[in-house]
Amino acid sequence: MRAMLLALVLAAAGPPARAPAAFIDSNLAVSPAAHAxxxxxxxxxxxxxxxDMLTLIDPEWAAVDVGSHSAPFSDPITLHGTVALAKINEGGDLPADHEGDDQNTFITVDAADLGFVGTGNVGPHGEEAGQLEVEWEFPKYPLFAWGGRGDRLTAVGRWIWDCGHPDPDPPGSCSLTMSQPCAIDGDCKPPTCASCDPAGTETCVGVTWNYHSELHPPQAIAVTRTGGYSVVHGAVRFGRRSTRTDVWISPDGGGAGDACLVSHIANPLNLLNTECFPLHKPLADVNAADFAFDIPLPPRPRGAKRRPRVRILDRSLTLPRPRVLATFVAGPPPRVHVVVKMAKADARGRFPSKAGKTILAAWRPDPTPVTHLQVQVIAIEIVNPLKPVTPAIAPLKRCAVSAQDCATAPCPPLEGCLSLGGTVRGWEAFVEVNGDWRRLANLNAVLDPVTVQQDLTYDLGVLAGDTLHLHATGHSLDCREGQLYGLSFKRALALYGFLPGATCLNTESHNIGTFDVDLPGPDYGSGGSSATHVTQSVGGDGGHCSVSTDRRCLVDADCPGQSCVVTGGSYKLHYTITKLR
Known part of the structure; x- marks a missing residue:
């Protein structure tokens, strides 16, 4: 990475004000206008x-407003808000339209952008407090740009209805047989409704759909947090009070960002014979416009006469380096307006394909006290690996191309023999400290209780009144997430066969429980100098057998003649907190 100092231009005018907007009606997701x-x-x-489940993913994500385009294309929106929670999808996602799990960031949307929030987001099946999710497959979304609780977020991306979760509540009623509840017209026709008009003329009226609106996937994200930061040898470390903004721009949205996977097919059964992998029809065009956002600054400290200092780090020497313009806006409130020049070609006519940046902005001087902390994650102790005694499907051997059984006969020339099904090893787990995310290492082979040593060090500055926040998210892999990502229905069913394939698709990953710790000052859990903690996760799957209480289990079948008593708490995290000053 390289750092460079940008000159800032003093600007007096702020951005135009925007009036608050009402929530958008989730019933519009199934309107005739939407189906055009x-x-x-x-x-x-x-x-x-x-x-019928195929209908829910035909498509799984539909543009809320295609504008002048034809589906599935639409203009991206720009969303502003505050991060309430960031995590992965513990149960995993549908492999037939994903290349990896989604990272989910729950956003408390700014008042001016509430028009992007569906009524389903705030209804009986809504997110807490009407939040909106920003989702991006985590293999496409680098950890440095993940948000943490309280961070400010600006995102540009595809505004969609999550078609996989219609949640008709309250249901409608048939137009003549009013006592018959319904969701679609088919619920009001024989034989589904024996008392309805035998001529099949009735329709379903008055249903309330609770589709959620989302930004899924983004194509550009800027996440801003305030703490104590500086640049040491090209990396972000502890320093004086400043804002840190992490930026990631990429057209690769995974399955939700590919035209092949989000195009409606007249007969959903044809999804079983559709092949979209490898993905090759991205919807996003990151070069159509520059990415612009504001970095909020803390109040100007007394005695700080100069403009704030801004430093920009390129996150990788292998990524393109589009020009970045930063303009200081005096406010109120004070901020730095940033424009990443994605729409400008270089001298050879090449446009930047991706971009990763970290931007630090700080007043000069700023005497605000900052506490220097180091957090070291030293081990994860897996108490219950959450692996069933009997795997979802029996082990299989299949040729990589022809999919013929290779358990007893060799594959054709140049084809490998794949090992499928059986016991699925592995966990995936991520830990953040005040918004700085890392992935726990060496969990790919987890099958039994084990303590896996870690070597993660977080170096950070905490402001007075803030807490030290440690938070983890993850899951124990099972058949679906462990083996099927990036495989179409057609390919998965060819390799596994219909019944084993359907069983594997229905066997999701397992919840390892919640780890969420807040430690207040003045010692932030350090005991004044240094202290080691062992904290167990809370809730989640798994437990012990009802009689043989020393026997761990995931499901009742793991305890013959008994039941599995769910206790959760499948792991303990070992970490040390040191207060350096």
């Missing part, structure tokens, strides 16, 4: 059958 030209979501019966 293949857009919108499609509802399912109140009691859906197995194949």
């Amino acid at each position: 030209n293949g857009g919108g979501c499609y509802g399912t019966p109140l009691v859906p059958g197995l194949l």
